[in-house]
Amino acid sequence: MDEFEDQEIAKLLRLKRYEQPPPGYFENFLHEFHRRQRDELLRQPVWRICLDRAHDFIFRLNLPTLTSYPVAAAAVLICAAVISLQIYQTPEPARFTRDRPALGGFSAAGSADAEWTLASPVATRVFGTQPLRKSNESAYTHRAATPPRYVLDSVPVSYETTFKF
Amino acid sequence: MRAKLAGVFWVAVTLSFFAGAGLLRAQEQSATTISREVKDVFERAAKAVVKIHAIDPHGELCGTGFFVDPTGTLYTAYSVGGEAENFTIEVKGRKYAARQVLTDIRSGLAMLKVDLATPALPIGKSEELEVATPVVTIGYPLDLPETPNFGMIAGFDRKYLGRYFSTTHLRVNLPAQRGEAGAPLLNLKGEVVGIVVSSLENSSSCYAVPIEAAEKIRSDFVRFGEVRHGWIGANVSEAAAPVEGSRAEITEILDPTPAADSGIKPGDILLQVGKVKVHEPEDVLDASFFLTAGDVVPITVMRGNEKLTLNVQADFHPASKQPPLIASPLSPNRAIPLNLQSAPERTP
Numbered sequence A: 001m002d003e004f005e006d007q008e009i010a011k012l013l014r015l016k017r018y019e020q021p022p023p024g025y026f027e028n029f030l031h032e033f034h035r036r037q038r039d040e041l042l043r044q045p046v047w048r049i050c051l052d053r054a055h056d057f058i059f060r061l062n063l064p065t066l067t068s069y070p071v072a073a074a075a076v077l078i079c080a081a082v083i084s085l086q087i088y089q090t091p092e093p094a095r096f097t098r099d100r101p102a103l104g105g106f107s108a109a110g111s112a113d114a115e116w117t118l119a120s121p122v123a124t125r126v127f128g129t130q131p132l133r134k135s136n137e138s139a140y141t142h143r144a145a146t147p148p149r150y151v152l153d154s155v156p157v158s159y160e161t162t163f164k165f
Numbered sequence B: 001m002r003a004k005l006a007g008v009f010w011v012a013v014t015l016s017f018f019a020g021a022g023l024l025r026a027q028e029q030s031a032t033t034i035s036r037e038v039k040d041v042f043e044r045a046a047k048a049v050v051k052i053h054a055i056d057p058h059g060e061l062c063g064t065g066f067f068v069d070p071t072g073t074l075y076t077a078y079s080v081g082g083e084a085e086n087f088t089i090e091v092k093g094r095k096y097a098a099r100q101v102l103t104d105i106r107s108g109l110a111m112l113k114v115d116l117a118t119p120a121l122p123i124g125k126s127e128e129l130e131v132a133t134p135v136v137t138i139g140y141p142l143d144l145p146e147t148p149n150f151g152m153i154a155g156f157d158r159k160y161l162g163r164y165f166s167t168t169h170l171r172v173n174l175p176a177q178r179g180e181a182g183a184p185l186l187n188l189k190g191e192v193v194g195i196v197v198s199s200l201e202n203s204s205s206c207y208a209v210p211i212e213a214a215e216k217i218r219s220d221f222v223r224f225g226e227v228r229h230g231w232i233g234a235n236v237s238e239a240a241a242p243v244e245g246s247r248a249e250i251t252e253i254l255d256p257t258p259a260a261d262s263g264i265k266p267g268d269i270l271l272q273v274g275k276v277k278v279h280e281p282e283d284v285l286d287a288s289f290f291l292t293a294g295d296v297v298p299i300t301v302m303r304g305n306e307k308l309t310l311n312v313q314a315d316f317h318p319a320s321k322q323p324p325l326i327a328s329p330l331s332p333n334r335a336i337p338l339n340l341q342s343a344p345e346r347t348p
Helices: A002-014 A030-039 A048-059 A063-087 A109-113 A135-145 B002-048 B211-224 B258-262 B283-288
Strands: B049-056 B059-067 B073-077 B085-091 B094-103 B109-113 B134-139 B147-160 B163-173 B182-184 B192-199 B206-210 B236-243 B246-253 B270-271 B298-304 B305-313 B326-328 B336-338
Touching: A002 A109, A002 B336, A063 B147, B002 B049, B002 B059, B002 B147, B002 B182, B059 B134, B059 B192, B073 B192, B109 B211, B109 B270, B134 B192, B163 B192, B182 B283, B246 B258, B258 B305, B270 B283
Parallel strands: none
Antiparallel strands: B049 B059, B049 B085, B059 B073, B073 B109, B085 B094, B094 B109, B134 B147, B134 B182, B147 B163, B163 B206, B182 B192, B192 B206, B236 B246, B246 B270, B270 B298, B298 B305, B326 B336
16 A cells, blocks of 8 residues: 555656746746735625734734823823812812901901001001911911921010110 | 352242141141031030921921930020920921920020930030130021031120110121021030020021020029019119229119119119129129029129128019919910919018
8 A cells, every 4th residue: 555655656756857837937926925815815804804904003013002101191190180179179268257256346357457557667467356266277277388487586586675783 | 158048048948848738737637627526516416406396376487496404404595485385396307295394585595395305415604705716506497407507706795786685695607597596506515605596697697695594594493483583773874984994883773672772872883793793884784684583692882982792682673574484284385374473482
């Protein structure tokens, strides 16, 4: 059996020894290859071709890597915007002056305006009997809004009027 | 002859070269020595200097203070600790609650207390200072960490911009920044000789209260639980001519005051009050400041050709007639007015 097949193969090889491709075969090989490839592709439906091309394009661009940074940055910006909107919401109008009931016949809101005088170029304020805000509340507000006051007077507070002793 | 002259010339040139080099070397060594001394003072003293946070009606304030005993007593300026509350001190990034113990606007100082075992700065003598004596401060300018500053004593002033101080202030050529009120003024031995209380023009120099003034109010507090500035009740003006080296003439005796009771009369020339020698009317400021109400003080006057020494028991100074402040046990961060009616009987 094997011997028969060997003989057949040897015969075929002898016959094929002198076979040559037709003239111009190698010159047209690449062109023919592309033509046959296109023919093969055209057997598929158009939608399949478009899908395959889109898939190839996405893989070539490595789209997940390219989109991760902008998406992350956009997410951070959105979060920051939401948080800042919650923090800097328009506060309610300060009601501690208007809502305070009149004390001893004077209105705290009215007196706050009246306490400013034009008697001196330096604004002189006569403080009312009731503080508008407690010092702790005031300090809390200042702490959130302004830096602390770093103290150093321009003139010593020590003061003597005459040479009395 | 010419060869001799040339030899002398070259010898002189060589000597002057070596002398110049030696001088340069000495200057470098001197600068290095000062730098080393300042660094040494800073390293030893900085651990006893703290940043003070407090709250007053205008908001949060920051200043400097320093410990003067190991039980947590600290000095600062009145502008820091005088009219604020909710004190905290910051040491190495950690904050501790402090309370106001004593304030004295007459000297411009305040005393706080922290319940901690603390390092303390040694107390020096401002009397030993002279103009151009080098000094160092350590403070907390703005929101910066502890910072050394080096300068020198520029003067001893009793008056600035037309106002007399209660006691002589030390003017220091040393740039103090905001936040450094209450900083210690140290000599190069590392001893406190003053407390920074204010700046001058452009913050190029500053005023410090002598440490003796702070020790006076602390001594009063330890003895009586309050500051007791003393008062005799006499008015002093400049005499037409000096007598026994003094131009301080007593022109008025207020009644009823210890001066009226002691026999001091208008026209007497004041020579000495306690240990303070008087040469001119301004000397009375220091003499008066260190009087303690209740203490008996010898006063030497010249009446005609007779020198008299009179023992006078000082009364309370009119400026301290308002109730002094003591620490409140109910509200530990706030001083309360002391009711003198309920105070223990005063000791003379």
